[in-house]
Amino acid sequence: MITGKTGVFGIIGDPVEHSLSPLMHNVAFKKLGLDNVYVPFHVKKSDLQSALMGAESMGVKGLNVTIPHKTAVIKYLDAVDPAAELIGAVNTIKFDENGSEGYNTDGMGAVKAIEEVTSVKNKKVVILGAGGAARAVSFQILLEGAGSVSIANRTPDKAVKLRKDLREKLGADAKALDLGFDLEEELENADILVNTTPIGMYPNVNQKPLVTEDMMHAGLVVNDVVYNPLKTGLLKEAEKAGAEGISGAKMLVYQGVEAFKIWTGIEPPADIFEDALMEELKKL
Ligand SMILES: NC(=O)c1ccc[n+]([C@@H]2O[C@H](COP(=O)([O-])OP(=O)(O)OC[C@H]3O[C@@H](n4cnc5c(N)ncnc54)[C@H](OP(=O)(O)O)[C@@H]3O)[C@@H](O)[C@H]2O)c1
Incomplete structure (x- = not known):
């Protein structure tokens, strides 16, 4: 049940509707009893900066970033983790009292x-x-x-x-x-x-x-x-x-697990992500 206290997380991309991240993170939030929700946001290139400012202003706690924003997003962040800086791309953003910090968990x-x-x-x-x-x-x-x-x-x-x-x-x-x-x-x-x-x-x-x-x-x-x-x-x-x-499914699972850890400080069992993903992939 979403309440006024529910923490909001999500993914920005264009397109974004194919993403399997909402499924994996929502199942993990539920299984671990965390009052959080993860939603897809369709963000066009021209709206990237305003989307990030809006997310921060509205108290969104974390975002994944997918194609085509992984490189472009860097210039709008307050800080970037050294490995993501070297790679030149960010797929995970954490928002907290210090502002926004980008990471790369791929x-x-x-x-x-x-x-x-x-x-x-x-x-x-x-x-x-x-x-x-x-x-x-x-x-x-x-x-x-x-x-x-x-x-x-x-x-x-x-x-x-x-x-x-x-x-x-x-x-x-x-x-x-x-x-x-x-x-x-x-x-x-x-x-x-x-x-x-x-x-x-x-x-x-x-x-x-x-x-x-x-x-x-x-x-x-x-x-x-x-x-x-x-x-x-x-x-x-x-x-x-x-x-x-x-299989690349393992990479998908672990990039999600690492993002989850960055946002919540909790290491979720990888099985939770993997079981949710496998069930969905079997349907595709
Ligand atoms: N499992 C996961 O968690 C995960 C995470 C991230 C990405 N991915 C997958 O990784 C793949 C690549 O993503 P990306 O962001 O790196 O894409 P990208 O930046 O567009 O790079 C694609 C690379 O593949 C090469 N390529 C594409 N088609 C080719 C072909 N027909 N023959 C030979 N080389 C070809 C390109 O070569 P040129 O330089 O010659 O164009 C380029 O080096 C995608 O399928 C994506 O879904 C999976």
Whole structure:
């Protein structure tokens, strides 16, 4: 029951109606007995600043931020967490008496998902894609102790730009690769592969993955950030090669868990988020 005391949280994006975050957070608030509600807000680019000012004025306690606002939102915040500053994107905002502070839990979500299976410490990581998700995952995995990151992207200039940022901002061992021989060679002794491209995402479930069975090996851990379908073409190829696959649903769960922690100070059991998400994904 919503009362005058209910804490309001939400997500801003354009579009926003597809988001599964309201479901996960509302189930978690209810299960943990917290008097909070989480709502989707459809905010257009031109309304971003006024939406944030309005949210703060109306006492909204926290927001998730999704496409296309993750980078643009930074200039309107009072403070930005160092990792989000490095990544250059914010997906979580906390409002309190000190104003607004931005965080990025996408990278944390991916790292937590991978760490359910293997430690990232000193590992050789290959990342497919060089967009927003690639930035979040590559910075965060290096901050958590990965040994090296190699970026393979369709548009080489973007991989080179990300490599430059990783080297300059973190002093990291980073490489840029093409999607052909470079990638194949790099995967021979890689420990972790993360796909951050939308390839294989519903409805394009039969799109050929960038990496196929012959390029993978047993012992490789493969994380696809795509969560619909749960078993993408890439994860099917990984299975055939004896590699261990992780669905993007895990990243989605953990980015939500981390945002929840930032807002409430409470670490919610990940199972609450995961069960709610799985039930919904089965319907899609
Ligand atoms: N599971 C989660 O919690 C979670 C969280 C965040 C994002 N995601 C997912 O991550 C994906 C990427 O999001 P983003 O924000 O990083 O997008 P983005 O900034 O637009 O980047 C997309 C990347 O994918 C590459 N790409 C797209 N289509 C391709 C194709 N047909 N062949 C080769 N490369 C292709 C692009 O290459 P170019 O540079 O050449 O264009 C670019 O590097 C989306 O599917 C999103 O839903 C999942």
